[in-house]
Amino acid sequence: MQKFLFINPENCSGCRICETVCSLHHEKVCNPTYARIQVIKWESSGLYIPIVCQQCEDPICETVCPMGAVFKDETTGAILIDYDLCVGCKLCVTHCPFGGVMISKNGKITKCDLCDGDPLCVKNCEPKALQFIEGTAINFHKRRVAAQRFSELMQKLLTAT
Amino acid sequence: MVWNRKIAYINLTTGKVKTKEISKSLRKQFLGGRGLNMYHLYHNLKAGIDPLGPENLLLIGSGLLTGIPALGAGRCDIAAKSPLTGAVGDSNIGGFFAPELRFAGFDHLMITGKAEKPSYVWINDGEVSIHDATHLWGKDTFETQDQIRSDHNDEQIKSLVIGKAGENLVRYANVRTGMKNAAGRTGMGCVMGSKNLKAVATRGTMDVEFAYPDKLLDYCSEMNNQITSSRWARAQSKWGTLIIYSNTNTTGLIRTRNFQLNLLEDGENLEPEVMDEYTIGMSGCYGCSVHCRHRYVLKEGPYAPIFGEGPEYTSLGAFGTMVDCKKMETILIGNHLVNKYGIDTLEVGGIIAWIMELNEKGLLSEKMTDGLNLEWGNEEVVFELIKRISMREGDLGNILADGFLPAIAKIGKESEYYAMQIKGMSNLHSDERPTPSLALGIATSTRGADHLRSRPAIDLYGLPEELLEEIYGAPMSSDYTSYKGKSRMVWWQELLYAVTDSIGICKFQTVFCAVNAPKFEEFSKLIEYTSALKISKPELMEIGERIVTTERMFNNREGFSRKDDKLPERFFKEPTPLGLPIIKGKKIEKEKFNSLIDEYYSLHKWDNNGVPSEETLQRLGIENKQS
Ligand code: SF4
Ligand code: SF4
Ligand code: SF4
Numbered sequence: 001m002q003k004f005l006f007i008n009p010e011n012c013s014g015c016r017i018c019e020t021v022c023s024l025h026h027e028k029v030c031n032p033t034y035a036r037i038q039v040i041k042w043e044s045s046g047l048y049i050p051i052v053c054q055q056c057e058d059p060i061c062e063t064v065c066p067m068g069a070v071f072k073d074e075t076t077g078a079i080l081i082d083y084d085l086c087v088g089c090k091l092c093v094t095h096c097p098f099g100g101v102m103i104s105k106n107g108k109i110t111k112c113d114l115c116d117g118d119p120l121c122v123k124n125c126e127p128k129a130l131q132f133i134e135g136t137a138i139n140f141h142k143r144r145v146a147a148q149r150f151s152e153l154m155q156k157l158l159t160a161t
Numbered sequence: 162m163v164w165n166r167k168i169a170y171i172n173l174t175t176g177k178v179k180t181k182e183i184s185k186s187l188r189k190q191f192l193g194g195r196g197l198n199m200y201h202l203y204h205n206l207k208a209g210i211d212p213l214g215p216e217n218l219l220l221i222g223s224g225l226l227t228g229i230p231a232l233g234a235g236r237c238d239i240a241a242k243s244p245l246t247g248a249v250g251d252s253n254i255g256g257f258f259a260p261e262l263r264f265a266g267f268d269h270l271m272i273t274g275k276a277e278k279p280s281y282v283w284i285n286d287g288e289v290s291i292h293d294a295t296h297l298w299g300k301d302t303f304e305t306q307d308q309i310r311s312d313h314n315d316e317q318i319k320s321l322v323i324g325k326a327g328e329n330l331v332r333y334a335n336v337r338t339g340m341k342n343a344a345g346r347t348g349m350g351c352v353m354g355s356k357n358l359k360a361v362a363t364r365g366t367m368d369v370e371f372a373y374p375d376k377l378l379d380y381c382s383e384m385n386n387q388i389t390s391s392r393w394a395r396a397q398s399k400w401g402t403l404i405i406y407s408n409t410n411t412t413g414l415i416r417t418r419n420f421q422l423n424l425l426e427d428g429e430n431l432e433p434e435v436m437d438e439y440t441i442g443m444s445g446c447y448g449c450s451v452h453c454r455h456r457y458v459l460k461e462g463p464y465a466p467i468f469g470e471g472p473e474y475t476s477l478g479a480f481g482t483m484v485d486c487k488k489m490e491t492i493l494i495g496n497h498l499v500n501k502y503g504i505d506t507l508e509v510g511g512i513i514a515w516i517m518e519l520n521e522k523g524l525l526s527e528k529m530t531d532g533l534n535l536e537w538g539n540e541e542v543v544f545e546l547i548k549r550i551s552m553r554e555g556d557l558g559n560i561l562a563d564g565f566l567p568a569i570a571k572i573g574k575e576s577e578y579y580a581m582q583i584k585g586m587s588n589l590h591s592d593e594r595p596t597p598s599l600a601l602g603i604a605t606s607t608r609g610a611d612h613l614r615s616r617p618a619i620d621l622y623g624l625p626e627e628l629l630e631e632i633y634g635a636p637m638s639s640d641y642t643s644y645k646g647k648s649r650m651v652w653w654q655e656l657l658y659a660v661t662d663s664i665g666i667c668k669f670q671t672v673f674c675a676v677n678a679p680k681f682e683e684f685s686k687l688i689e690y691t692s693a694l695k696i697s698k699p700e701l702m703e704i705g706e707r708i709v710t711t712e713r714m715f716n717n718r719e720g721f722s723r724k725d726d727k728l729p730e731r732f733f734k735e736p737t738p739l740g741l742p743i744i745k746g747k748k749i750e751k752e753k754f755n756s757l758i759d760e761y762y763s764l765h766k767w768d769n770n771g772v773p774s775e776e777t778l779q780r781l782g783i784e785n786k787q788s
Pocket of ligand 1: 011012013014015016017018019039050121124125126127128129130
């Protein structure tokens with residue numbers, strides 16, 4: 001079954017290990033600026049949100065690409081770029097709502113490729129703010145979190161009465 | 162390669178900036194961070210200068226490993242001659258500044274002179290410039306960082322800043338970055354203030370090239386697994402350093418009411434679990450998988466709302482056990498105030514506890530108290546004193562802002578006995594009377610009473626003696642109340658921490674509290690994968706010796722010697738009143754302790770007065786500079 005890169009910002013500690021391992025693996029240098037994943041921080045309120053390509057079901061980057069250079073890798077589920085077709089018009093960069101496609105140092109279009117199905121950021125994220133899991137597991141996780149909130153609320157109501 | 166990272170010489174008086182390569186041979190001798198800072202301090206400062214004069218240096222250095230995705234490799238080392246002690250001033254800060262500096266093209270900064278008006282240094286992708294900071298002067302440490310970001314319209318900027326305490330030249334003002342990171346000790350923020358330097362801000366987008374990126378990546382994962390699988394790190398991930406309290410307040414290794422008792426009665430409200438109520442998550446420094454800091458919110462009360470990070474065990478002592486306050490909220494507010502004003506939590510806590518004991522003992526004149534009710538447990542007076550000291554408000558605030566030694570001179574000779582300080586610097590709220598190894602560490606530390614220079618915390622675990630011998634390289638007792646072999650423990654830890662501070666990783670991720678944590682052997686590999694340098698374990702230990710002996714030479718030149726490697730008299734006179742049977746009734750035995758110091762000196766190959774011999778200097782390649 002297809003796995004997804006699932007982000008749970010509540011667990012993120014803001015350590016930036018994901019950014020660094022990403023740049024070391026893909027660019028062979030340490031430089032978070034060119035990492036495919038980035039942690040956006042609101043330091044003074046303690047909010048850390050990792051942002052990376054969502055590998056959409058219906059990718060806008062694919063829709064807007066005039067050259068048909070964006071395609072899906074069926075085994076990993078990653079949305080990839082065919083560099084033989086890409087002319088570097090950057091329409092995908094402009095239109096992706098997540099900043100999922102980016103311009104690399106040499107001007108090439110790049111994006112998260114899920115590290116060929118074994119994302120390094122996930123492997124190195126100790127607090128499990130990043131997980132690579134099956135869709136059913138995500139659904140279950142989401143419901144569990146919702147249920148927990150619901151039960152906390154119920155308990156508050158019960159103790160209040 | 163990491164080799165192309167430069168040093169910038171910034172003269173605030175003339176406004177001139179020079180940049181230079183850092184020589185590879187110096188790297189091999191001192192690595193980076195604290196090591197290189199100590200080299201520069203020793204070689205570029207004249208003996209006897211005024212720490213608050215323009216000739217003092219402010220040295221800022223990232224580590225040799227800064228930027229790797231492991232072991233909290235975001236540490237930055239800040240050094241100068243200390244305005245608090247007159248000895249080596251040196252303090253280490255986590256967070257995200259050091260990697261950003263590296264991404265901006267620099268590893269080290271040497272700042273001299275004094276700016277005519279409030280200024281800040283701006284370092285961006287290879288360029289260094291000095292800017293007007295008049296609009297930042299007077300702002301707290303949070304506002305200052307925000308303002309610099311909005312001035313440059315870049316949220317990613319990382320800054321080292323000072324708050325009101327630094328501006329007001331409080332001798333133990335710290336340097337801050339982020340919500341809570343602080344280079345707390347030895348008054349580095351005071352040195353910045355004396356230079357009219359409000360901040361050093363940086364932003365970088367340059368590559369840092371490592372020698373073997375793939376090997377490094379794999380090995381970093383291995384390192385992170387190694388540390389996070391230790392019991393200590395797992396506990397710390399959840400409770401932060403507050404977890405230490407659960408141990409020390411059961412055994413009796415904690416100070417309460419300054420130094421009167423060694424357990425806090427009814428102290429359950431300071432247990433780490435209490436933090437659950439305020440915590441919204443944990444937070445980590447750059448490259449850290451331990452994430453030891455709470456992100457907390459205080460919603461109610463006169464100081465609310467507060468969002469903050471921490472608090473550390475240190476603050477739990479400073480605003481809790483030592484002043485007999487028993488509420489977590491007091492600690493959270495105290496933590497917020499010291500972070501805001503930019504003042505060392507440990508020093509200010511130690512000073513407040515001292516003044517409260519003097520008040521109790523009747524050693525403080527009515528006039529001296531400045532109308533404050535200095536009774537134990539009065540949290541309002543703790544907050545008020547943090548403010549008065551930071552602002553140098555009133556006589557008392559002003560006197561205490563200068564630190565222990567000048568305050569003793571003003572308040573009277575009798576007050577000295579109650580001051581839990583060494584070389585003019587306050588000690589942590591730990592009680593070292595039952596533990597000779599820990600006591601030796603604070604007495605001999607080159608920067609004054611301090612637990613982060615050589616503390617062999619694992620001595621407290623009572624590990625099998627074979628394991629101790631394997632780690633420390635010689636037989637020693639596994640009983641933490643024993644003196645046997647403990648000088649070697651301290652010596653070994655001192656070398657390890659000197660190297661740790663020079664490669665720029667977090668002390669919690671080496672053999673500090675976790676036995677199986679990475680140490681010299683692992684550091685060797687990390688150094689090779691990042692820089693291609695092959696430095697063996699014995700060579701790394703020798704680098705540690707070189708750094709510590711350089712610090713020793715600096716201190717000796719300033720008039721320090723064996724006479725200053727001492728403990729407060731109370732350690733010898735008053736036995737511990739409480740605690741486990743093995744801990745209760747303990748004090749340090751003077752003669753045995755003196756022999757420990759002898760042994761410690763001879764391990765370092767220093768003479769009986771703590772002076773490195775010519776032979777040692779030659780072996781380590783240290784020049785004997787007497788002026
Ligand atoms: S590695 Fe995980 S915890 Fe660290 S910044 Fe990335 S997402 Fe957050
Ligand atoms: S790049 Fe953007 S639009 Fe394309 S798949 Fe990723 S998130 Fe979706
Ligand atoms: S363990 Fe704590 S201090 Fe050390 S790097 Fe991690 S978050 Fe920072």
